Amino acid sequence: xxxxxxQTEVRELTYAEAIREAMAQAMEADPRVFTFGEDxxxxxxxxxxxxxxxxxxxxxxxxxxxxxxxxxxxxAVGAALTGMRPVLEFQFSDFSLLxxxxxxxxxxxxxxxxxxKASVPLVIRMPGGSGTGAAAQHSQSLEAIFAHIPGLIxxxxxxxxxAKGLLLSALDNPNxxxxxxxxxxxxxxxxxxxxxxRVPIGQAAIRREGGDVSIITTGIMAVRxxxxxxxxxxxxxxxEVIDLRTIRPMDVPAIVKSVKKTSRALIVYESVKTxxxxxxxxxxxxxxxxxxxxxxxxxxxxxxxxPLPYNPVLEKASVPxxxxxxxxxxxxxxxxxx
Amino acid sequence: xxxASLAAIPNQRPELAQLSDDQLKDAFYxxxxxxxxxxxxxxxxxxxxxxxxxxxxIGQEASAVGTCMALTPSDYITSTHRGHGHCIGKxxxxxxxxxxxFGKRTGYCRGRGxxxxxxxxxxxxxxxxGIVGGGLPIAAGAALSIKMRKADEVVICFFxxxxxxxxxxxxxxxxxxxxxxxxxxxxxxxxxxxxxAFSRASSVANVADRAVAYSMPGVIVDGNxxxxxxxxxxxxxxxxxxxxxxSLVECKTYRTRGHSRSxxxxxxxxxxxEEWKARCPIERLKAELTATGRIGADVLDAITARVNDEIAAxxxxxxxxxxxxxxxxxxxxxx
Ligand SMILES: Cc1ncc(C[n+]2csc(CCOP(=O)(O)OP(=O)(O)O)c2C)c(N)n1
Ligand SMILES: [Mg+2]
Numbered sequence: 001x002x003x004x005x006x007q008t009e010v011r012e013l014t015y016a017e018a019i020r021e022a023m024a025q026a027m028e029a030d031p032r033v034f035t036f037g038e039d040x041x042x043x044x045x046x047x048x049x050x051x052x053x054x055x056x057x058x059x060x061x062x063x064x065x066x067x068x069x070x071x072x073x074x075x076a077v078g079a080a081l082t083g084m085r086p087v088l089e090f091q092f093s094d095f096s097l098l099x100x101x102x103x104x105x106x107x108x109x110x111x112x113x114x115x116x117k118a119s120v121p122l123v124i125r126m127p128g129g130s131g132t133g134a135a136a137q138h139s140q141s142l143e144a145i146f147a148h149i150p151g152l153i154x155x156x157x158x159x160x161x162x163a164k165g166l167l168l169s170a171l172d173n174p175n176x177x178x179x180x181x182x183x184x185x186x187x188x189x190x191x192x193x194x195x196x197x198r199v200p201i202g203q204a205a206i207r208r209e210g211g212d213v214s215i216i217t218t219g220i221m222a223v224r225x226x227x228x229x230x231x232x233x234x235x236x237x238x239x240e241v242i243d244l245r246t247i248r249p250m251d252v253p254a255i256v257k258s259v260k261k262t263s264r265a266l267i268v269y270e271s272v273k274t275x276x277x278x279x280x281x282x283x284x285x286x287x288x289x290x291x292x293x294x295x296x297x298x299x300x301x302x303x304x305x306x307p308l309p310y311n312p313v314l315e316k317a318s319v320p321x322x323x324x325x326x327x328x329x330x331x332x333x334x335x336x337x338x
Numbered sequence: 339x340x341x342a343s344l345a346a347i348p349n350q351r352p353e354l355a356q357l358s359d360d361q362l363k364d365a366f367y368x369x370x371x372x373x374x375x376x377x378x379x380x381x382x383x384x385x386x387x388x389x390x391x392x393x394x395x396i397g398q399e400a401s402a403v404g405t406c407m408a409l410t411p412s413d414y415i416t417s418t419h420r421g422h423g424h425c426i427g428k429x430x431x432x433x434x435x436x437x438x439x440f441g442k443r444t445g446y447c448r449g450r451g452x453x454x455x456x457x458x459x460x461x462x463x464x465x466x467x468g469i470v471g472g473g474l475p476i477a478a479g480a481a482l483s484i485k486m487r488k489a490d491e492v493v494i495c496f497f498x499x500x501x502x503x504x505x506x507x508x509x510x511x512x513x514x515x516x517x518x519x520x521x522x523x524x525x526x527x528x529x530x531x532x533x534x535a536f537s538r539a540s541s542v543a544n545v546a547d548r549a550v551a552y553s554m555p556g557v558i559v560d561g562n563x564x565x566x567x568x569x570x571x572x573x574x575x576x577x578x579x580x581x582x583x584x585s586l587v588e589c590k591t592y593r594t595r596g597h598s599r600s601x602x603x604x605x606x607x608x609x610x611x612e613e614w615k616a617r618c619p620i621e622r623l624k625a626e627l628t629a630t631g632r633i634g635a636d637v638l639d640a641i642t643a644r645v646n647d648e649i650a651a652x653x654x655x656x657x658x659x660x661x662x663x664x665x666x667x668x669x670x671x672x673x
Contacts, residue, residue: 042605043533066503066539067470067531095469098504133390135452137468306671310452311441312389317664 009194016049016186018160019125022167023050023087025196027057030085033171036063036072037089046091047127047186073099073124077107077176080122085171090126092138093180096146099124107176108151119174123167127183129220129270130319134183136307139315141269143180143218144276147248153177153201154247158222160190162245165199173201180247182220204251206258210238212333213264216255216281218244221268221320228325237333247277252284259290265298266329266338270319273302296336301328350630353565356572362623362633363641365407365564369399369620370645372423375432378649379422379439379453383599387657388439392453393420394595397562400619401526401589402427404567405494408575414462414480415494416473419454420526420593421466424496430458433652442659449662450670462491470531471504473497474523478510481519481584492578493521494571500531502545511586515552518583522574525586526561528593533605546588554584561589562619565626592617 013021026033040050041064054062065072069090076086090096096103107120130139147154153175157163163181170177207226210233215225222243229239240258244251259265265285267278278300285291285298301320309315328338357365376394383392395402402423406415409428417424425435430446438445439453446458457465464480467473477495484491501507502525514521525545529536542548549556555577559570567589574585592614596603603611627633 038531039533041533043601044604046532046600048600064534064538066534067500068503068505070505098469133452135390135455135468136450137454137472304667306668307450309450309667310390310438310447310455311449311662313441314449314662314664314667317667 010191011194012189013160013192014187014189015160015163015181016047018164018192019049019167019181020051020053021192022164022196023053024056026168026171027061029196030171032083032085033087034061034063034084035087035089036065036075038065038067038091040064040089045089047183049125049186050089069095069098070101073102074106076122076124077102077110077120080120081110081118085121087123087125087171090124092134093126093128093142094137094140096124096126096142096178103146103152103176103178104149108149111175112151120176121174123170123177123179125167125179125181127186128180129182129184130308130315131184133310133312133315135310139308141180141219141271141303143247144271146178147277151176152248155179155201155245156219156247157181157245158185158219158243160188160192162199162205164192165197166201166245168196169198169201172198177201180219184220185223199245202246202249202251204254205243205245206254207241207243208239210240211262212238213266213329214240214242214255214258214262215325215329216242216244216258216265216267218247218269218277221270221325224320224322225268225325228322228329231326232329235330237330239329250280250284252288255281255284256288256290259285260293263293263295264332265294266325266332267298267300268320268325269302271303272305273300274305276302278302296332299328299332299338301325301338350632351565353569354626354630354632356569357565359633361407362627363637365403365568366620366623366627366633366638367641367645368403368427369564369623370642371432371648372399372402372426373620374645374649375426375435375652376422378653379436382439382653389441390452390454391598392439393598395420395423395593397594397614397618398526398528398591399423400564400567400623401524401561401591404564405496405524405571407568408571409492409494412462413491413494414464415496416464416477416480417456417466417496418473418498418501419466419468419470420498421456421496422453425456425458425463425466428458428463429461430463432649433655436652436656437659440656440659441661442656443662444655444659448670471497471501471506474501474504474506474510475513477521477523478514478519481514481521482517484520485517490579491520492575495521495523497523497525498531499525499527499529499536499545500534500539502548503539511548511552511554511584514584515554518581520578520581521584522571522578523584523586524571525588526591527588528591530593530597530606532597535605544588546586549586552586554586556586556588558588558590561591562617562622564619564623
């Protein structure tokens with residue numbers, strides 16, 4: 001199939017355009033690939049991601065569904081089991097909870113339960129995250145819930161480049177892959193190679209190198225932490241920003257390597273702080289050889305212990321913002337705690 | 339105003355004759371209030387005074403008001419993402435709704451919920467819902483509670499045509515039927531679930547056709563006809579209250595605005611929209627009331643003026659209300 005050649009022509013595309021380009025290239029290359037979801041046809045998707053795909057590939061491969069999330073996920077499982085490569089879109093990742101039976105009880109477990117004799121190569125794309133005033137049932141960051149489940153792969157791209165490359169990798173992967181896109185990123189532009197290429201699953205990216213503190217991030221927090229790191233540099237603090245990109249399987253070696261270098265770890269993520277992704281990263285550091293290198297306790301910035309509120313001031317206060325990251329990193333370096 | 343008796347107006351339909359002048363004036367008032375409320379909310383939204391998104395029910399006012407008219411104040415409703423009409427129909431004060439849209443502490447949900455989660459618990463509105471179909475089983479549960487408490491209330495469950503394809507629809511109607519619960523499932527079939535035409539999304543021509551699978555009455559009514567909606571609902575509510583079990587009522591209607599702000603209306607024609615605008619339920623009621631001589635145009639115009647004033651005052655109230663403080667963020671997570 002398509003192969004890596006990121007050195008070709010590079011354009012500025014939005015995150016949404018990059019995803020659409022990946023879909024188009026995959027559908028051109030592989031007749032097994034199709035996509036389905038609510039209002040992804042003529043409407044072009046709730047966030048405009050599928051756009052004109054219906055005009056390019058027809059209603060048989062770009063399928064509008066009834067509002068039936070549980071059924072849709074099950075249809076993806078059945079199609080994947082029997083030779084197709086479904087890409088399912090949920091309008092908001094919150095709706096994956098209606099489909100969690102098929103995702104968690106079925107898709108994640110079929111290969112194992114059947115002794116390795118079947119596989120479920122499906123992809124589910126869905127936007128998570130807060131910041132649009134969509135309130136408690138349309139703003140959650142649910143990646144930790146699904147990342148808890150063996151058998152699932154969970155991705156969280158933060159750039160247009162990775163959104164495209166990770167989707168193409170997901171389509172090569174023989175397992176169920178969930179991609180948590182971020183609704184605030186869809187219109188963000190970045191460099192994207194024209195050709196099909198892959199971003200490896202399970203590999204973190206270093207967004208900025210530095211020696212004073214490792215800021216380990218997921219999703220949109222990579223963007224906010226990179227901006228904060230530039231401001232920290234102006235204050236003489238040299239932060240390293242790690243973007244995990246894949247939540248499960250997690251790139252623990254990259255985290256450990258960075259923390260051994262900087263001796264300080266600040267973990268930043270949008271999902272609820274307790275019992276989630278940050279706890280896992282923290283434990284991975286504590287359980288590793290990086291523990292002996294720590295000059296300060298591991299620190300976490302995560303979502304507050306609340307459903308997402310509608311009011312924009314409260315909503316912003318519910319998840320880490322650039323200023324919060326800046327202040328926490330500075331405190332960790334200067335005072336040894338946040 | 340001419341206080342006409344039924345006898346004096348021989349060409350009245352029975353659905354209209356059933357309603358007193360006060361009921362009709364109140365219905366006209368509530369429908370107009372919903373319309374003005376939504377027009378104003380839309381304006382505030384366009385001006386950037388309200389954030390997030392909102393789903394307008396302009397064109398669907400008769401189903402909300404005609405249904406709620408058949409209820410007593412202690413009855414319950416469950417609502418949807420397109421719930422402003424249900425909320426006002428059940429008696430909400432627009433100023434507390436608008437304050438909610440402005441994210442203020444005086445709003446019905448203290449600025450936590452916004453348009454999509456508007457609830458008026460004291461008035462029996464168990465809440466709008468961001469999850470399509472989310473209210474269906476909740477309505478069945480409220481109805482089970484009524485039955486277990488041996489209370490006299492009923493539950494109205496509003497939902498859309500699109501919601502009828504969620505598994506929750508099937509599960510809720512089946513349980514309501516086997517337990518003979520006092521609930522009326524009211525489908526506001528506005529022909530589309532976002533861009534998806536009901537005819538493309540569903541295996542049946544009418545949502546009401548599905549009632550047979552749950553052994554309950556399935557009734558179709560012109561959802562833009564206030565007296566017609568009220569008459570059908572009054573029967574379904576009476577049946578529920580008498581312990582005879584649930585019904586499924588389908589109001590055929592149309593939303594003349596887009597689904598939400600991002601809608602470019604690519605999936606329907608301008609002609610179709612215009613055709614439905616001409617069937618405006620408010621204009622239609624007004625025409626019938628004046629033509630039959632039940633209520634004079636002067637009286638209705640005075641109601642319209644009152645509505646305009648009320649909404650103007652609501653905007654001021656919302657704007658001037660106190661905003662919540664981030665220190666209050668963690669309140670209300672647990673009881
Ligand atoms: C479970 C779920 N799936 C999808 C959505 C997105 N969504 C919101 S409203 C809507 C259309 C609902 O159609 P219908 O039930 O007919 O109600 P209408 O909007 O026409 O009033 C969709 C797809 C949602 N909010 N919840
Ligand atoms: Mg509808």
